[in-house]
Amino acid sequence: MPTIAYHAFADYLSRASAADWPAVTLVCGEEMLCKKACEGILDALMPQADRALGVEQFDGGEAPIGGVLASMNTYALLSGSKVVMLQDARLFYSAKAQQGLRQKIAQAAQSGDMKKASRPFLNLMSLAGMAIDDLATPALRTKVADDVDGEAPSWLSPLMDYCRENGLRIPERHDEAGLLKTAMDKGFPDGHRLVMTTDFVDRRKALFKAVDETGLVVDCTVPKGETRADRMAQDAVMQAAMDEALTQASKQMAVDARKRMMQWTGFDLRTLSGNLEKLVSFVGDRQTITDADVTSVLRRTRKDPIFEFTNAVADRDLPAVLFFMQSLLDDGIHPLQLLAAVANQIRRLLLAKDFIVRDRGRSWSARMTFPQFKAGPFKAVQADDAVFASLTEAWESLLNPLTEGKKRKKAATSDLVLSKNPKSPFPVFQTLKKADSFSIEALTSAMVDLSQTDLRMKSTGQDPRILLETFLIGLCRRDSTQTRR
Numbered sequence: 248m249p250t251i252a253y254h255a256f257a258d259y260l261s262r263a264s265a266a267d268w269p270a271v272t273l274v275c276g277e278e279m280l281c282k283k284a285c286e287g288i289l290d291a292l293m294p295q296a297d298r299a300l301g302v303e304q305f306d307g308g309e310a311p312i313g314g315v316l317a318s319m320n321t322y323a324l325l326s327g328s329k330v331v332m333l334q335d336a337r338l339f340y341s342a343k344a345q346q347g348l349r350q351k352i353a354q355a356a357q358s359g360d361m362k363k364a365s366r367p368f369l370n371l372m373s374l375a376g377m378a379i380d381d382l383a384t385p386a387l388r389t390k391v392a393d394d395v396d397g398e399a400p401s402w403l404s405p406l407m408d409y410c411r412e413n414g415l416r417i418p419e420r421h422d423e424a425g426l427l428k429t430a431m432d433k434g435f436p437d438g439h440r441l442v443m444t445t446d447f448v449d450r451r452k453a454l455f456k457a458v459d460e461t462g463l464v465v466d467c468t469v470p471k472g473e474t475r476a477d478r479m480a481q482d483a484v485m486q487a488a489m490d491e492a493l494t495q496a497s498k499q500m501a502v503d504a505r506k507r508m509m510q511w512t513g514f515d516l517r518t519l520s521g522n523l524e525k526l527v528s529f530v531g532d533r534q535t536i537t538d539a540d541v542t543s544v545l546r547r548t549r550k551d552p553i554f555e556f557t558n559a560v561a562d563r564d565l566p567a568v569l570f571f572m573q574s575l576l577d578d579g580i581h582p583l584q585l586l587a588a589v590a591n592q593i594r595r596l597l598l599a600k601d602f603i604v605r606d607r608g609r610s611w612s613a614r615m616t617f618p619q620f621k622a623g624p625f626k627a628v629q630a631d632d633a634v635f636a637s638l639t640e641a642w643e644s645l646l647n648p649l650t651e652g653k654k655r656k657k658a659a660t661s662d663l664v665l666s667k668n669p670k671s672p673f674p675v676f677q678t679l680k681k682a683d684s685f686s687i688e689a690l691t692s693a694m695v696d697l698s699q700t701d702l703r704m705k706s707t708g709q710d711p712r713i714l715l716e717t718f719l720i721g722l723c724r725r726d727s728t729q730t731r732r
Contacts, residue, residue: 250464253280254487260287268292269462270435272442273455275339276467279516280484281444284465285332288442293330301329307336307445308366312423316430319439328438337370338424341449345374345390348447353392356402357579361409368406373418379407395581402579424454431457469514475673481514488516489523496527504538513549556585557592561681565723572719582711583704590697597690598665599682602631613683617676625672632664693722
């Protein structure tokens with residue numbers, strides 16, 4: 248049976264019957280979407296009155312698969328149908344899931360929710376084959392969290408203490424996926440259904456392929472990246488969630504209120520849902536939720552991605568720069584990390600400005616549209632990158648000549664190129680437009696100031712936040728009216 252995307256699942260439910268429902272269902276992806284999908288599945292499979300005896304719940308972080316399979320093969324007391332729910336299953340994890348788990352841990356722990364952070368933390372420890380005591384070793388600790396200025400992040404020790412104080416244990420590693428696949432091959436009693444939820448799946452696993460082939464997979468995943476396409480997908484999901492909640496409450500929401508709420512919340516469906524409930528209660532009998540209601544009731548909880556900060560730096564938008572700087576510092580990011588991000592942005596702007604100066608208007612113009620850039624000048628940028636790549640390869644051959652009989656390893660893509668991904672011209676277009684507002688002198692001077700600020704942060708007792716703020720103010724206020732050559 249083909250995988251069904253979440254946005255198409257309501258239509259599938261309207262056409263499906265309980266009698267024809269497959270024995271095994273996997274619901275994977277975003278937590279809140281998985282929860283809504285499971286509610287729909289239960290409504291389709293089990294009347295509310297029968298759920299007390301016909302539905303059995305298992306926690307995938309604690310329950311061994313043997314107990315789940317025993318329940319699947321045990322008949323319900325008063326009916327022939329039965330639903331076994333295995334929530335937060337780890338059966339589909341692989342090494343690919345580790346980065347996603349790291350992000351979930353950090354996000355929950357930084358907000359102070361150690362209970363929410365503990366589940367992915369223990370799952371990651373199990374996946375990495377580590378014990379909590381191993382985290383005292385810096386090299387092993389990096390498998391769970393990146394150090395900040397040579398030290399473990401501030402939330403790691405409280406998270407470890409929470410797990411110890413509550414007697415939470417790292418799940419043992421067994422081939423539980425193999426046990427379930429074997430049981431699926433043998434079959435389950437008629438009318439018995441297994442419904443599993445998980446946040447991450449490795450689609451290469453034999454168990455996933457078996458469920459996809461003989462059962463049903465409901466895909467609730469939402470891109471978590473920061474590309475334009477990813478953010479559009481996230482916005483679409485948030486808009487749909489808001490529409491659903493507002494319809495149920497018989498309310499409407501002004502466009503500016505929606506925009507502010509999404510900006511303040513970020514892609515966090517649980518917080519979004521809670522915020523909507525607060526607003527519905529606040530407006531009472533009034534039908535429309537306004538922007539004034541949002542600012543009166545809610546507070547900004549969004550965790551800002553660092554690219555928002557660096558984009559503001561490139562735009563020299565000082566209020567936005569200082570706002571995002573403070574927001575990121577409040578989230579636990581060290582000033583040196585922000586300074587390094589600014590350094591990368593300035594280096595990229597320098598590369599772009601160098602191209603603009605050497606191009607002399609032959610292909611690039613700040614007044615051109617993106618389609619115009621994509622059709623012609625982007626090829627000129629790629630050709631320029633290719634010339635530089637050939638030059639660096641020649642330098643490498645000269646400095647490190649090969650010995651007889653050995654082949655040179657393929658070099659990694661240099662940071663000193665504008666177009667790292669030939670399929671993504673838009674970021675290059677944006678960088679060139681931003682670089683056009685700077686002069687070469689302003690950017691080179693900024694690099695000098697940045698180096699001095701870095702030295703002061705590391706060798707003096709001055710407040711790193713103040714040093715960073717002073718540098719950023721100087722960069723944003725640097726004269727932009729000088730000749731841009």
